[in-house]
Amino acid sequence: MTKLLPxxxxxxxxxxxxxxxxxxxxxxxxxxxxxxTGTKECCxxxxxxxxxxxxxxxxxxxxxxxxVEADGxxxxxxxxxxxxxxxxxxxxxxxxxxxxQCGYCTPGQVLAADDLLRRNPRPTVAEIQEGLAGxxxxxxxYEQITQAVLxxxxxxxxxx
Amino acid sequence: MxxxxxxxPATLPDAVALLDRHGAGARVxxxxxxxxxxxxxxxxxATLIVDVKRIPELLPKIEVADELLRIGAGxxxxxxxxxxxxxxxxxxxxxxxxxxxxxxxxxxxxxxGNVCNASPAADTLPPLLIYGASVVxxxxxxxxxxALDDLLARSGTTTLRRGEVVTAIELPLPIGRVGAxxxxxxxxxxxxxxxxxxxxxxxxxxxxxxxYGSVGPRPLLVVDHTGAFADPHAPEAALQExxxxxxxxxxxxxxxMRAGPEYRxxxxxxxxxxxxxxxxxxxxxx
Numbered sequence: 001m002t003k004l005l006p007x008x009x010x011x012x013x014x015x016x017x018x019x020x021x022x023x024x025x026x027x028x029x030x031x032x033x034x035x036x037t038g039t040k041e042c043c044x045x046x047x048x049x050x051x052x053x054x055x056x057x058x059x060x061x062x063x064x065x066x067x068v069e070a071d072g073x074x075x076x077x078x079x080x081x082x083x084x085x086x087x088x089x090x091x092x093x094x095x096x097x098x099x100x101q102c103g104y105c106t107p108g109q110v111l112a113a114d115d116l117l118r119r120n121p122r123p124t125v126a127e128i129q130e131g132l133a134g135x136x137x138x139x140x141x142y143e144q145i146t147q148a149v150l151x152x153x154x155x156x157x158x159x160x
Numbered sequence: 161m162x163x164x165x166x167x168x169p170a171t172l173p174d175a176v177a178l179l180d181r182h183g184a185g186a187r188v189x190x191x192x193x194x195x196x197x198x199x200x201x202x203x204x205x206a207t208l209i210v211d212v213k214r215i216p217e218l219l220p221k222i223e224v225a226d227e228l229l230r231i232g233a234g235x236x237x238x239x240x241x242x243x244x245x246x247x248x249x250x251x252x253x254x255x256x257x258x259x260x261x262x263x264x265x266x267x268x269x270x271x272x273g274n275v276c277n278a279s280p281a282a283d284t285l286p287p288l289l290i291y292g293a294s295v296v297x298x299x300x301x302x303x304x305x306x307a308l309d310d311l312l313a314r315s316g317t318t319t320l321r322r323g324e325v326v327t328a329i330e331l332p333l334p335i336g337r338v339g340a341x342x343x344x345x346x347x348x349x350x351x352x353x354x355x356x357x358x359x360x361x362x363x364x365x366x367x368x369x370x371x372y373g374s375v376g377p378r379p380l381l382v383v384d385h386t387g388a389f390a391d392p393h394a395p396e397a398a399l400q401e402x403x404x405x406x407x408x409x410x411x412x413x414x415x416x417m418r419a420g421p422e423y424r425x426x427x428x429x430x431x432x433x434x435x436x437x438x439x440x441x442x443x444x445x446x
Contacts, residue, residue, distance in 0.1 A: 002163045022166035022209065025196070045197050046265055047351065058238070058267040064196045065268070068166055069189075069211060112263065133351045134262020 007071035011036070012080025020067040027051045027062040030077060038078035038107045049135030052108035053077050059115040061134070078107035081114065089155060090114055093148040101139035109135045113149045122153055161200045168211040172298055172325065175212055180300045180323030182208045188325060189213075190273040191236060193265050217298075217327050218272075222246065224333070231329045233272035237284075238263070240271055249333055251442070252287040252342040252359045259283055259344060262351045272326045275308065278318050281374040285312070286359035287342050289371035289381040291331045299324035314377040337364040339443025343435045345427045347418060355419035356427045360435040362443050366390040370432065375424050376411040392440055403429050 004019035030036045042050035051062040054076040082088040116131035169175040187206040198204035221232040241258035293308045300323045340361035346352035358372040366387035373379035388398040412421035
């Protein structure tokens with residue numbers, strides 16, 4: 001019997017206390033224990049980015065982080081990007097630009113794009129491609145995804 | 161993933177004691193970007209994972225003191241790539257850290273982990289070799305400094321002893337003017353492992369330090385004292401002679417899926433020429 005370890009996390013602003021198996025990843029726990037299935041499991045080797053979440057202010061592949069490593073940390077998932085029933089401007093841009101086809105990679109793409117815009121509010125196309133290089137899209141919506149990030153960036157700067 | 165026990169020691173002596181007691185059954189966990197993959201696919205069968213990220217001596221920190229740049233073992237690639245002091249004194253290392261994996265990987269992968277993993281294709285190893293980096297390790301017998309060139313044994317294997325934990329990587333600050341760069345060849349731009357990875361440092365005395373990886377069981381460091389590599393007007397024959405000598409030990413694996421041996425050997429020379437030009441440009445503009 002695997003010994004469970006107690007951890008405490010803040011997930012999308014809510015404090016959570018859990019008992020986790022040492023070999024369960026943050027991805028496993030978000031999906032299976034907390035029911036946050038917006039974070040996707042895909043390659044499990046840190047290449048595709050479908051499991052991207054923000055941990056302590058930085059995006060990571062949650063398939064490569066043990067849940068117990070996140071103890072005491074703050075996690076943000078796609079569910080926390082906007083209030084329930086609403087979309088962030090970035091999410092709306094993904095829809096407007098047709099950047100969502102099958103949608104499986106979209107939560108990870110959106111979190112990586114959100115992270116890029118936080119660090120660099122006016123990215124160039126090259127900077128967008130580099131910022132999202134860790135997120136693969138098998139539907140090959142890369143052009144539309146880039147346009148969605150550019151549109152969000154332009155809309156944000158128009159507000160200033 | 162197969163189950164294992166997990167410990168998160170609060171002190172360095174506790175970590176050393178755990179690793180010493182469990183020997184080969186224990187593995188150090190830093191960023192996890194290689195280890196978690198290997199635990200999942202079964203190529204690593206550790207029964208105890210020792211997470212060293214909360215040990216005070218290993219916390220992410222870059223500092224300059226005593227003519228050294230010291231990078232704490234917990235420091236991740238993203239922080240090395242963006243650090244002003246690393247960029248000023250060790251641009252080839254900053255460039256290499258910036259191309260490891262993706263943003264997600266660079267936010268997690270540590271430099272010390274890249275070193276201890278000892279992959280022949282590790283992008284940060286050639287820059288660390290040309291800059292004369294040392295690894296600081298604490299073990300049951302105390303603290304010791306190991307020149308990186310002496311640490312790398314072969315693919316996946318270092319000369320670290322039972323119970324030893326790397327606490328920092330140290331780079332001596334360059335004396336005099338140095339022009340340096342890191343270049344690599346990959347199958348695709350963006351997120352890929354290197355088919356060839358190479359770094360060059362040329363100093364104002366005409367000495368060149370060049371290191372290359374992904375063409376043999378470990379990255380190799382070569383030094384050209386003839387001055388031919390550093391001479392922008394060196395005749396082609398002299399340059400070829402230097403390349404022949406520099407790359408004599410390159411042994412690319414015929415089994416790699418990333419690139420064939422002939423291609424890698426040809427690209428070594430192409431990359432060496434590009435890196436030479438970039439390093440010379442930097443030497444004279446510095």
